[in-house]
Amino acid sequence: MITKTTPVTQKEETPNDADQFGLREGMLYAEAREALIEQSWEAHTQGAKPNLNDATVSQLFDLGYEEVKDCSGTSVGPCRFEFMNEDEELLVVSTAKMGASSKQNRVIWSWFIEERLDATQQDSSSY
Numbered sequence: 001m002i003t004k005t006t007p008v009t010q011k012e013e014t015p016n017d018a019d020q021f022g023l024r025e026g027m028l029y030a031e032a033r034e035a036l037i038e039q040s041w042e043a044h045t046q047g048a049k050p051n052l053n054d055a056t057v058s059q060l061f062d063l064g065y066e067e068v069k070d071c072s073g074t075s076v077g078p079c080r081f082e083f084m085n086e087d088e089e090l091l092v093v094s095t096a097k098m099g100a101s102s103k104q105n106r107v108i109w110s111w112f113i114e115e116r117l118d119a120t121q122q123d124s125s126s127y
Contacts, residue, residue, distance in 0.1 A: 021091070021111065029081075029095045029106040033065070036083055041091060043067035044082035056097075059104055078109060090114040 022035040043066045051057045056071040056079065071079035077097035084090055092114050095106035 023093070023108055023111055025108055025110070027108045028098075029093075029108060032093065032108050033067075033081075036091070036093075039085075041083040041085050044084040044090060046084075047082075060106075063104060076109070079106060 022039065023032050045066055048069055050061050050066075050068050051070040052061060054071050054073075056077065057068055060068040060071075060079065065081065067081045067083055069080045069082055071077060079095045081093040081095065082090060083093065090113065091111060093111045094109045096109045098105040098107050
């Protein structure tokens with residue numbers, strides 16, 4: 001069976017809509033985090049624990065960013081942060097480092113709502 005598909009733009013695939021979360025690409029993570037907390041999003045501390053073996057994750061966690069989950073050592077140094085709202089929606093925020101040597105100063109790269117998981121899936125999730 002052949003079906004016709006319509007190309008989907010990134011905006012349609014992910015809720016990267018500044019009106020929805022108050023986020024925008026390139027925004028400082030500290031500002032984005034504050035905006036999310038003001039909207040009743042909370043750090044998601046369930047499921048996978050932060051990868052504290054990674055120096056960047058450890059530094060961010062020590063700064064109070066308990067929602068950090070992991071970071072990559074690639075050139076842009078992306079990090080994953082997770083938030084949960086009262087409807088138990090999981091908001092994933094990805095950041096990139098700001099400048100070549102900055103691990104702590106981060107800017108928003110992308111964000112999306114991840115599919116809901118039940119409690120057993122959350123506790124056993126892995127990367």
